[in-house]
Amino acid sequence: MKQTDILIIGTGIAGSIAAITAADNGNRVTVLTKTDDIVSGSTSIAQGGIIYKAPDDTPEKLAADIMTAGAGHCWEPAVMQLATLGPKLVEDLLLSRFNVDFDKTDNHLDLTAEGAHSLRRIIHCKDITGRHIIKAIHKTLVEHPNITILTNHIAIDLLTLSHHSKNSVDIYKHPACFGAIVFDANSGATFPIFAHKTILATGGLGQIFLHTTNPREATGDGIALASRAGVRCFNLEYIQFHPTAFYNEHYQQTRFLISESMRGEGGKLIDKNGNEFMQRFHHLGSLAPRDVVARSIQTVLQETSAPCVFLDITAKGEDWLQNRFPEIFTNCLQMGVNISNEPIPVIPAAHYSCGGIGVNLNGRTSFQRLYAVGEISCTGVHGANRLASTSLLEALVWGYTAGNDVCISKEDDDYFPPIYDWVSETEDMDNILMVQDWSSIKNTMWNYVGLFRTNQRLQRAIKMLTELKIEIERFYKRTKLSREIIELRNGIETAIAVTNATIASPVSRGAHYIINNE
Numbered sequence: 381m382k383q384t385d386i387l388i389i390g391t392g393i394a395g396s397i398a399a400i401t402a403a404d405n406g407n408r409v410t411v412l413t414k415t416d417d418i419v420s421g422s423t424s425i426a427q428g429g430i431i432y433k434a435p436d437d438t439p440e441k442l443a444a445d446i447m448t449a450g451a452g453h454c455w456e457p458a459v460m461q462l463a464t465l466g467p468k469l470v471e472d473l474l475l476s477r478f479n480v481d482f483d484k485t486d487n488h489l490d491l492t493a494e495g496a497h498s499l500r501r502i503i504h505c506k507d508i509t510g511r512h513i514i515k516a517i518h519k520t521l522v523e524h525p526n527i528t529i530l531t532n533h534i535a536i537d538l539l540t541l542s543h544h545s546k547n548s549v550d551i552y553k554h555p556a557c558f559g560a561i562v563f564d565a566n567s568g569a570t571f572p573i574f575a576h577k578t579i580l581a582t583g584g585l586g587q588i589f590l591h592t593t594n595p596r597e598a599t600g601d602g603i604a605l606a607s608r609a610g611v612r613c614f615n616l617e618y619i620q621f622h623p624t625a626f627y628n629e630h631y632q633q634t635r636f637l638i639s640e641s642m643r644g645e646g647g648k649l650i651d652k653n654g655n656e657f658m659q660r661f662h663h664l665g666s667l668a669p670r671d672v673v674a675r676s677i678q679t680v681l682q683e684t685s686a687p688c689v690f691l692d693i694t695a696k697g698e699d700w701l702q703n704r705f706p707e708i709f710t711n712c713l714q715m716g717v718n719i720s721n722e723p724i725p726v727i728p729a730a731h732y733s734c735g736g737i738g739v740n741l742n743g744r745t746s747f748q749r750l751y752a753v754g755e756i757s758c759t760g761v762h763g764a765n766r767l768a769s770t771s772l773l774e775a776l777v778w779g780y781t782a783g784n785d786v787c788i789s790k791e792d793d794d795y796f797p798p799i800y801d802w803v804s805e806t807e808d809m810d811n812i813l814m815v816q817d818w819s820s821i822k823n824t825m826w827n828y829v830g831l832f833r834t835n836q837r838l839q840r841a842i843k844m845l846t847e848l849k850i851e852i853e854r855f856y857k858r859t860k861l862s863r864e865i866i867e868l869r870n871g872i873e874t875a876i877a878v879t880n881a882t883i884a885s886p887v888s889r890g891a892h893y894i895i896n897n898e
């Protein structure tokens with residue numbers, strides 16, 4: 381029997397910080413990632429930066445910006461925790477302990493601006509901030525004597541008293557999680573990992589949409605695991621669509637991001653005729669909140685019948701651009717666009733889930749012994765819309781508070797009931813079904829649960845997705861287990877959870893925009 385004190389699912393910033401914090405406190409920690417490299421998920425491709433503090437900053441000023449962006453729907457205690465503890469943890473952990481090499485000018489941290497921030501308070505490592513942060517954290521993660529890392533290990537379902545215990549009277553107890561069922565893609569084996577406490581840190585869900593900036597791993601697994609177990613999720617209708625992902629008609633899957641900080645550094649949005657258009661929609665122009673910019677672009681696309689708009693940063697020289705945005709510069713060049721002398725073609729794409737598994741200030745969910753941290757969680761910080769560069773900070777803060785909270789033990793923590801054996805299937809996967817099912821999920825979500833929602837579109841979406849789920853469950857039940865089939869099952873579950881949350885939210889707010897409401 382595999383057993384650990386703390387099971388953590390995900391090796392992004394949230395899972396890694398939780399693991400190190402819990403392990404520092406003497407716990408035996410097991411960390412899973414579904415990829416063969418521990419560097420995976422959105423953290424490693426985060427570009428713009430992480431909030432620190434401006435010289436004249438205060439927690440109250442940061443909190444005010446977050447709450448304005450969140451459209452009056454933020455949970456103030458969570459916002460204040462982020463605004464007070466966040467900059468301190470950046471200092472203690474990222475700067476002092478992990479020595480992340482943030483960019484400096486004249487020996488001072490280089491502070492940049494992003495949309496809807498009232499001050500320049502974001503630190504960065506050129507435009508590859510996430511990669512620098514996670515590599516520095518992983519150095520400690522892999523060397524920590526109390527941490528075991530299992531790559532290519534995919535959590536299939538949470539082990540819960542109500543679903544998996546052979547003791548029938550466990551159903552009367554408070555809902556609790558005692559680990560997860562895991563598929564080892566290296567060996568093909570499936571087995572339970574029993575844990576005193578389990579932390580979900582599985583990242584985002586962008587892959588359920590046709591256009592997304594998220595990596596392949598972002599199939600919303602944590603939401604699916606939680607939904608199937610009956611763990612409370614909320615705010616899932618608030619999907620943030622990033623306004624500027626690189627557009628290329630031949631390249632449709634993950635669209636690389638054109639960072640918001642490019643607009644912070646003076647980049648202007650123009651239509652196909654070269655006209656600036658953002659002032660028409662918002663007084664902050666190109667630096668308006670993301671949802672406003674994304675919907676404005678979509679409106680301009682409809683008005684001009686164009687497939688994309690453009691971001692013009694040609695006012696900056698080639699040397700400056702190559703130095704400040706090396707990754708974007710190179711990626712665009714590989715797609716045939718030299719951003720120093722021509723504007724960048726861009727469209728909106730699903731980028732961030734503001735909602736998720738509901739948690740308290742320490743990452744505790746509605747289930748005992750179960751925590752959620754990072755993008756998969758909903759702390760209430762983002763409300764109806766996320767302020768740029770708050771998500772890495774939120775993952776850092778809640779990874780830390782959850783990593784400490786799991787150390788408070790309770791009597792029932794080592795209750796591991798007998799469970800039913802796993803039954804393996806043998807049929808080979810039908811790839812055509814897989815491709816078509818994903819295409820149906822992604823197109824339905826993009827067209828009916830995307831930037832502009834209507835009741836009619838949402839009703840159509842839920843009907844199609846519910847029917848598809850029945851087919852996918854049948855497909856899943858008879859097919860030999862693989863990462864692909866597990867992700868497809870999670871993708872449809874998460875798509876339904878997002879659509880149901882959207883249907884239940886009749887009022888437009890922040891990132892959720894519903895046109896008519898008959």
Ligand SMILES: Cc1cc2nc3c(=O)[nH]c(=O)nc-3n(C[C@H](O)[C@H](O)[C@H](O)COP(=O)(O)OP(=O)(O)OC[C@H]3O[C@@H](n4cnc5c(N)ncnc54)[C@H](O)[C@@H]3O)c2cc1C
Nearest residue numbers: 390391392394414421422423428429535583754755769772
């Ligand atoms: C292109 C891009 C740019 C961004 N730029 C910024 C930025 O500049 N600043 C900012 O603050 N935020 C930014 N964000 C958002 C931010 O990067 C993410 O919200 C944050 O990194 C999420 O961290 P996480 O630890 O929660 O999850 P992730 O980093 O996504 O990690 C998820 C982990 O879970 C694992 N996993 C998932 N499912 C399973 C499963 N079933 N079993 C086992 N393992 C599993 C994955 O393999 C991965 O290791 C950006 C996002 C994107 C996509």
